[in-house]
Amino acid sequence: MILDNKIDVFSIKNGSTKVEFLPTGDIHQILVDNIMINQYLGNCIDGSVNNIYIRIHKKEKIEILPLLGVKSNSRFYINEKEAVWTGETEGIVYKITFVLQKEGIYFYEISLEGNGEEIDFIYGQDISLARKNDTLTNELYVSQYLDHTILKGKHGYVVSSRQNQEQEYGFPYIQQGSIDTEIVAYSTDAMQFFGKSYKETNKPEILEKGLPNANYQFEMAYIGMQTQKMNIDGRKNITFYSLIKSNYTHRIEKIDYEEELLSAYELFSSDRQKQKESKELEKIHMKKTFGDPFASEQLLKEELDSYFPSKKFEEYGGDKLLSFFTEKHSHVVMREKELAVERPHGHIILTTVDDEYVSREIISSTNYMYGIFNSHVVVGNTNMHKLISTARGHLNLFKNSGQRIYVKIEGIYHLLTLPAVYEMGMNYSRWFYKIGNDILTITSYSIAKKADIVLEVTSKNGYEYEFIITQQLVMGNQEYDEKIQVIQKDRDLIFIPDEDNLIKEVYPNLYYKMRIEGTEFEMSDDRVFFENNNSYNHTFLTISTKSVNTFRIIISGRIEDNSEEIVEDIGLGSFKENEKQYLDIYKKLMGGFNLSLSGSEQKNIEKINEILWWYTHNAMIHYIAPHGLEQPGGAAWGTRDVCQGPLEYFLSTGHSSLVREIIQIIFENQFYESGEWPQWFMYDKYNFRQYDCHGDVVFWPLKVVGDYIRVTGDNSILKCEVGYRHFKDGVATKNKESILDHIKRSICSIKDRYLYDTNLISYGGGDWDDTLQPANEELKQSLVSAWTVTLAYQVIKLLAEEIGKVDVSYGKELVQMYMDIKESFEKYLIKDGVIPGFVYLEDKEHMEYMLHPTDKKIGIQYRLLPMTRSIISELVDKNQAEKNIAIIDRELMHPDGVRLMNCPAFYKGGVSETFKRAEQASNVGREIGLQYVHAHIRYIEAMAKVGDANRAWDGVMRINPINISEKVSNAELRQSNCYFSSSDGEFATRYDFQENFEKLRTGDVNVKGGWRIYSSGPGIYVNQIITNLLGIRMNNNLLILDPVIPKELDNLKFDFHVNHIPVTFVYHINKQGESITKVLLNGKKMELSYIENAYRSGGCRVQYELLKDNFSSKNTIDIYIG
Structure with a gap:
């Protein structure tokens, strides 16, 4: 069986502009050349996020109805020139005509007949204005560079949007408004329009309230326009328009192209007099056995306690429990918290890494609290090998993405969305849905030593349900790109790339398998949803079960040929067994890290313990499965990034053999001709890389060689011979040279600059x-x-x-x-x-x-x-260092951490003069918001260097996400168990940001968490705590003891492995900031020598062999300071 990559569409074209409609009457996509105008690809189950809503104002309530597509009751007609929707509601007869009048200009004309009803309309359109591949790679990023400008024209508000990042033909632009009706209100982002409550209600939040007349430059660009109210007594026409340009070079300051628009409208109006025959398409109805999505009610306290009797780091909103952690380091979130945050709670699970060599066959899966149980399921390359598609947006607008579950309740199938409780562990996520007096538990977990993901569904009371499990298949980089071969063998579904797929060329033996256990099942596609039993989306796979109280699906990914495993039982072990394996493996990766302290600082110390588990998890994703929750695209090592996060983590925790192998891979990707490196490169068999790089990139591979030799004493790495890559095509050279020769080549390149x-x-x-x-x-x-x-x-x-x-x-x-x-x-x-x-x-x-x-x-x-x-x-x-710190304190320090600059780059509509993204991004997020956590961690490192323990430890706690509002009073709610790459001021626009920047310093503006997980930050954070704050690091055959610890942490105990030997360090702080006076190993005084530091009394060094000779089965090193 071949799953096709096609989706059934009808196209209307005019010049380079093409609009594709689904058989349901929903827009699939709008293209101008390869520029995608809309943001999300519509499908026949969800429809499209764009729509026109009629609101009928009655005395007792407002009736709200969508008029386009599968969510409407409209009939749909189409020909090569126009699309038409017709229908009747509440006595109002309507006809909507879409015409692509000329290249880049289209109209929606609404013709009405009524009997005095008071109505208005709300129009909504998602926009991207970027290359299609870029949009599908990351629509959130694309939105961050869309500038929305709202101006008043002859018929009310006009919303113009410009893509500030240059595309093939320049800077795409779209203007939207009405040609004949007053637009009285607007919105610019789907977060405003649909709202956080959409995750529960599945209804746009704004429709009953009306649009807010606010420009919110967030990450889901969506233009909403609301007309004036009108009484329909007889006939009435309302026309919305969109005008698209491929290159708008300057800042938006006025309503442009009015004459061109009016000319097109005159042609449109004259053409309306001519009757065109349109083909009426069959009305596509969902089966009556499918009802609304299911959002769970809360668990009772006793129900929650039965699952989680022990809780720590409890987080409350008023008197409501929002989240907590457990003794096994899982993080548990209540539905109330999910409904309060913009960024939905999510998790990435993956195979464990090997601590001696670079693992290759790693499977990972991303899941979300709102009902995506697996998505972005991928073995190996996280871009090129996706089996199951990624999530889109923050609000669960599209429910075809990823892997979903429908459950049959009282004869009706309901899609499981918001649970009562969501739990995230090191290798799993678990959802709890309360259905009547039953609790349905769904667990998705990864296997420790195999590239397998297991989905388990269980009824607490043994009730039986029928289920439909859906998955949108990809087998490549983006949905609808590739064909997929599907083979069914008994309970196994085997997925193989088509012969034309690039995967076949690079990894010819790659395949995936789904094994369904515990139930008989039927495999089908999206036809199971429709009354006519037709299929419209050939990438959509459905698995329908019999009535069961438990079942599981095992998803396996293999890069090399392990064909015997296709039909043989692969012995995965139970959930509990794998959970324990992960905890043991992570404990080993962390070098047995654990801090303990009694007294007032105990809670902060326990927060550090807890977050190090999660930052270890995050660091492993950044290292071996590069992607994040907001950044599904990755798959490569950024040269600068891999030299920091992963290598600092592994050196600080004692995994030097792995560091050596990573260094060799990095140097194999150096360019022979220039001696420099690509900005990023794929480290597997794909020859993809960015050929140019930033000016600092050349230094990072050199730094890690020096760091590695300093820590391990292994200077033999300098003699290790590796090849290069050619700059013109990235092909590996035949000749090899020593890493020392590689370094010399880089040094020449540096001098040339x-x-x-x-x-x-x-x-x-x-x-x-x-x-x-x-x-x-x-x-x-x-x-x-x-x-x-x-x-x-x-x-x-x-x-x-x-x-x-x-x-x-x-x-x-x-x-x-x-x-x-x-x-x-x-x-x-x-x-x-x-x-x-x-x-x-x-x-x-x-x-x-x-x-x-x-x-x-x-x-x-x-x-x-x-x-x-x-x-x-x-x-x-030292004098200049003190000046630097004084400036940082005075100009750059804020309640949520230190900022990159004392004020933002000036924004003028997204037009660049000096710097690109700083002047282009319309969204106040990531580096633009200036509190980039990576840089804050380097600030902590600097404070440790000068011996400022108070600033350093305060800095550590300001960016720890666990109950962050206890430290940062203006911090908004956010996910508590993952790294945030930035702390973003709550500013709606860049203009608001630059005008009110000082409110960040005073704490009068709240701050939000930025993008999550995918960063070198977690590894760097762990390194700072171990090597620079606790001051434990190896230097060849010496153990360096160089702690920077405040007096409040006197008697702090630190369990850690030194060269894989467990040791407990105890810090006795008589006087903060002074030198170490003595060191005892198991009560025996050690001979010390001291290290130099340009700014303070340095730490000391102890001969490791001397320590080793005195180690016993249980070791304590007492460090006396001052």
């Missing part, structure tokens, strides 16, 4: 802050990032110290190099005691300071990154 006769390095494609990518080629060549220079100094100094031990001559060359960088830094990059963000070198004699108090052009005076990195690298002296 020195500007004039300074030792300042050109900016290139940017630096760590992706929003500050240069807007033109001149800036790439003539701009210098002070942060990149501080990083260069740190890295070259590290290499000089470590390489100099095996290659004295080259070591001396590197010493001279970093000394020269230091000289240039001090000469050019400190002005009036302030390190600028950038300098612009027109030539050697003319320097312009940017992001500095003397900068009158950009309007930003201070940048965090060079201030913290110059301390971390010990490039600045």
